[in-house]
Every structure is written in C-alpha cells, then in structure tokens.
Amino acid sequence: MSLADTIRKTMVPVHREGWPFVAAFAVGTIIIGWLWSPLFYLGLVLTAWCAYFFRDPQRVTPVDDALVISPADGIVSAVGPAVPPVELGLGDTPMTRVSVFMNVFSVHINRAPVRGKVTTIAYRPGKFLNADLDKASTENERNGLVIETAHGPLGVVQVAGLVARRILCWVKHDEDLSAGERFGLIRFGSRVDLYLPAAATTRVFVGQTAIAGETVIADYRDDTETPLSRTS
Structure with missing residues (x-):
C-alpha cells in the first residue's frame, strides 16, 4: 500500500x-x-x-431490499414494542422499535436504513433529556421520517440528547432514498429510533454496537443468500 x-x-x-x-x-x-x-x-x-x-467515513452498505440497516453509529439501547410518535401517522398500535444511542464520540451522520420514498417529515420540539432514557423517545426534541418501502412504512426518528441542540435533516418530502444514503446529523450526543413493519425480524440485541450503513438491524429474508454491497 x-x-x-x-x-x-x-x-x-x-x-x-x-x-x-x-x-x-x-x-x-x-x-x-x-x-x-x-x-x-x-x-x-x-x-x-x-x-x-464531525467525521464522515465511507461505509459499505448491503444492497438488498430485504434488509434494514442501522441508521446510526452507537449502542443498541432498546429493542421491543412501542407506539410510534403520533406525528408520524403510523397509528397507535405498537411497532417493534430499535433504538441506537450515539455518545459524543460516535459518528453522528445518519443514514437511510432502507430504500424507499420519504412520505412524511415531522419535527417536534421538546426537552433535552439524556437520549439513553426510554422516555426521551416521547419527550425530547425529535425529527421523524416515514419511508415507504416494499414491505410497508418504516419510521426513523432522530432524537436530540442531553447536550444536543440541533437536529439536521437534509431530505425532502417525496424524495427517494437509497439504503445507506446520508440523510441527516444530530449534533453532540443523541439517538435514532427505528419503527419496523410487522414482517421485520430483528437481528440485534441490547448492548450491541451498531455501525451506520452496515449493521443489519432487521430483515425480511426467508433464505441465507449473501446480499450485495456498495461503498458510499
């Protein structure tokens, strides 16, 4: 080399x-x-x-619509049922929520977990509690996206943290996203929540380290084929 x-x-x-x-x-x-x-x-x-x-490393993202990829670097802090934020319009039935907590040393660039069209963008002001707390999902400042996919709508929520004071979202309504594509950033400690369609099977556990654009959070696969990947 x-x-x-x-x-x-x-x-x-x-x-x-x-x-x-x-x-x-x-x-x-x-x-x-x-x-x-x-x-x-x-x-x-x-x-x-x-x-x-503010580093922005390249990532190798699996190219497979049957996979849900981590939107953030950090530690998986929660996996389980939760009612999605009302502003997402996903109903009041609990969905599987996977939360990834980013500390001040994590990469804070957020990436699309799936390929699809952005059908909802909803910002909600709120508190700045420790993003590692479960109630941060409902009480903290947040910005949510709904991405329409072949497997149904999927929610992605950027949640501000204790020292975070700015959520950035670079995508627009009706914009098409590719899995692994950069869509936003949260400054100085935060968390990202995923609300998964019913058919998704989670593949991570609490305490696991996730890498944005690479770690498989969930899938819809019925086989063991190896997905393609791309660098971005």
Missing part, C-alpha cells in the same frame, strides 16, 4: 456541517493560548475532538 493510500485510510473526511465548528474551536484555541499559553494545548485537544465528532 502506498503512503497516499495509507493517509487516505487514516484521515477520515470531516463533513461540511462541521467545518464552522472546527474553525470556531481553532480560533478559540488561538485566543485562549494568547491569554495563557497552557490553555493552547487544551484548545488543540478540543479542536481535534470537534473534527473527530
């Missing part, structure tokens, strides 16, 4: 949404370093962390 390839694999790109924050941290580092030099090194660490937070 050449030196250029090694550098390319080591240096993960920073998403464009993160550059203003990285620049602000860098300027702050210069200022506090000028006021008191020992603080300069603390500022460097914080600037490096900020760039790390």
Whole structure:
C-alpha cells in the first residue's frame, strides 16, 4: 500500500456541517493560548475532538431490499414494542422499535436504513433529556421520517440528547432514498429510533454496537443468500 493510500485510510473526511465548528474551536484555541499559553494545548485537544465528532467515513452498505440497516453509529439501547410518535401517522398500535444511542464520540451522520420514498417529515420540539432514557423517545426534541418501502412504512426518528441542540435533516418530502444514503446529523450526543413493519425480524440485541450503513438491524429474508454491497 502506498503512503497516499495509507493517509487516505487514516484521515477520515470531516463533513461540511462541521467545518464552522472546527474553525470556531481553532480560533478559540488561538485566543485562549494568547491569554495563557497552557490553555493552547487544551484548545488543540478540543479542536481535534470537534473534527473527530464531525467525521464522515465511507461505509459499505448491503444492497438488498430485504434488509434494514442501522441508521446510526452507537449502542443498541432498546429493542421491543412501542407506539410510534403520533406525528408520524403510523397509528397507535405498537411497532417493534430499535433504538441506537450515539455518545459524543460516535459518528453522528445518519443514514437511510432502507430504500424507499420519504412520505412524511415531522419535527417536534421538546426537552433535552439524556437520549439513553426510554422516555426521551416521547419527550425530547425529535425529527421523524416515514419511508415507504416494499414491505410497508418504516419510521426513523432522530432524537436530540442531553447536550444536543440541533437536529439536521437534509431530505425532502417525496424524495427517494437509497439504503445507506446520508440523510441527516444530530449534533453532540443523541439517538435514532427505528419503527419496523410487522414482517421485520430483528437481528440485534441490547448492548450491541451498531455501525451506520452496515449493521443489519432487521430483515425480511426467508433464505441465507449473501446480499450485495456498495461503498458510499
């Protein structure tokens, strides 16, 4: 492997949404370093962390409409029945909910779990409780999508966390998404909930580490064929 390839694999790109924050941290580092030099090194660490937070690595996503892929990096914090948020319009019958909790060291780019059309986008203001708490799904600020798929509607909800203060969603109503496609970001600690169609069988457990765009959360498969994959 050449030196250029090694550098390319080591240096993960920073998403464009993160550059203003990285620049602000860098300027702050210069200022506090000028006021008191020992603080300069603390500022460097914080600037490096900020760039790390907004990293946007490539992912290899399985290409198979029978699979539901993780929308977020983090720890699976809940798997079980729950009534979806009312604004999604998915009814009041409990659906299987899978929650992925992102801490401040996780990649925070959110990716589409399935291929389909966005039929609903619903933002709801709320509290900023610890996103690892179960009640965060109903009480915290959130932004929900409903994606229409060949297996029925699937809900994806971005939930703000204790220190999160901005949910970003880049898709529009009636937009077609591919599995693994980037659709949003939550700044500084958060969680993503999936509300699965009845036919889906979950393939993860609480405490498992999930990787956005790669980890299979659930499937509709009746066989053991190996799905194709793509890099994005």
